[in-house]
Amino acid sequence: MDIVTLISLILGFAALIVAFALEGGHMAALLQPTAALIVFGGLLGAVGVSFPGSVLKNIPKIILKAFSAKKQDRNEILQTFMKLSEVARKEGLLSLEQQVEELEMNDFTKIGLRLVIDGADEEVIAQALETRIENMEYRHEKGIAVFEAAGGYAPTMGVIGTVMGLVHVLGDLSNPEELGGKIAVAFIATLYGVGSANLMFLPIANKLKEMNADEVISYNMSLEGIQLLRCGSNPAFMREQLKGYLEHEESEKTEEGE
Numbered sequence: 365m366d367i368v369t370l371i372s373l374i375l376g377f378a379a380l381i382v383a384f385a386l387e388g389g390h391m392a393a394l395l396q397p398t399a400a401l402i403v404f405g406g407l408l409g410a411v412g413v414s415f416p417g418s419v420l421k422n423i424p425k426i427i428l429k430a431f432s433a434k435k436q437d438r439n440e441i442l443q444t445f446m447k448l449s450e451v452a453r454k455e456g457l458l459s460l461e462q463q464v465e466e467l468e469m470n471d472f473t474k475i476g477l478r479l480v481i482d483g484a485d486e487e488v489i490a491q492a493l494e495t496r497i498e499n500m501e502y503r504h505e506k507g508i509a510v511f512e513a514a515g516g517y518a519p520t521m522g523v524i525g526t527v528m529g530l531v532h533v534l535g536d537l538s539n540p541e542e543l544g545g546k547i548a549v550a551f552i553a554t555l556y557g558v559g560s561a562n563l564m565f566l567p568i569a570n571k572l573k574e575m576n577a578d579e580v581i582s583y584n585m586s587l588e589g590i591q592l593l594r595c596g597s598n599p600a601f602m603r604e605q606l607k608g609y610l611e612h613e614e615s616e617k618t619e620e621g622e
Contacts, residue, residue, distance in 0.1 A: 366431050369571060376563040399553035402525035403518065403560070410517040411510060419506050426507040429575070430568045436582035442606045444469065445589035446599045448477075453598060457481055460593070472496060472583055476590035486591060493587045497580060504576040508569050515565035522557020526550050585609035 384394065412420065444467060451459055457480060464477050472493065479489045529550025533543060585606055592602050 369431055373564065373567075377559075380559060380563075393548065394552065394555075396549055396552045396556075399525050399529070399549070399556055402528065403521045403553055403556040406521040406524065407514060407517050407557075410521070411514055414513050415506070415510055419510060422507065423510060426510070426572065427568070430571050435575075436578060438582055438585055438610050441473075441582060441585055441589065442603065442610065445586075445593065445606060446602055448589075448593055449597060449599045449602045452593055453596065457483075457593070470586075473586045473590070476586065477593070480590055480594045486594060489590060489594065490587070493583075493590070497583050497587070500583070501576065501580060504572065504579075508572045508576070511565050511569035511572065515561040515569060518557040518561040518565060519554070520557070522554040525553025525557070529553060581609060 381391070381394070385391065447467075448460055448463055451463055460477055461481050464474055464481070469477075475496070476489060476493050479492060484492075530547065533546045533550060588609075589602065589606055592605060597605070
């Protein structure tokens with residue numbers, strides 16, 4: 365669990381609620397079931413129409429991934445390929461078969477290494493792995509699009525809820541003293557829509573974009589490492605080539621460990 369993401373989400377909503385209370389607002393005023401039904405019910409309908417069921421059924425998994433702290437350790441990837449390079453230069457590429465089974469690595473890397481062991485051509489390896497990267501990006505983009513769409517629809521549904529509330533208020537002007545309270549309740553729908561979009565849906569979409577970009581870089585790093593292994597590169601050359609994928613802090617740690 366990514367504690368920072370969870371705390372940030374709670375902090376964002378808490379800040380709004382506390383500020384509302386400090387201005388003299390009553391907590392009960394924020395709880396409007398009809399406004400929530402209009403905004404979130406309408407939102408579910410709009411998103412459901414926008415995407416096929418095959419995408420929507422993955423939403424729970426996508427949410428869990430957004431709150432996951434798991435991130436590719438590219439320094440670990442570098443060290444793994446340096447180790448594989450040493451083994452391959454001493455014992456040959458066929459000796460990597462045992463390493464593939466023993467080392468903890470993702471399926472993408474295992475597939476690439478098996479292609480190397482089987483003697484596949486450079487173009488075949490590149491095409492097979494690049495296709496997997498493209499398919500992964502496509503899957504991620506569909507998940508991101510769901511939350512971006514929700515972030516776009518939510519404020520609109522909020523406005524619709526507010527307009528419906530105002531229509532109800534203006535349809536009964538017999539008691540002017542209650543107009544202020546009724547109008548305030550009507551605007552809660554807009555608060556629900558704008559608040560959920562900017563504190564939840566759009567931030568989750570941005571988090572997923574960042575995670576996708578990080579994973580693509582890690583996969584491209586593994587792809588280059590696989591191709592370097594196939595060419596018989598020595599560990600020193602392997603290190604210098606793959607260090608380009610490391611972030612500044614990771615690169616400094618690698619240099620300190622040399």
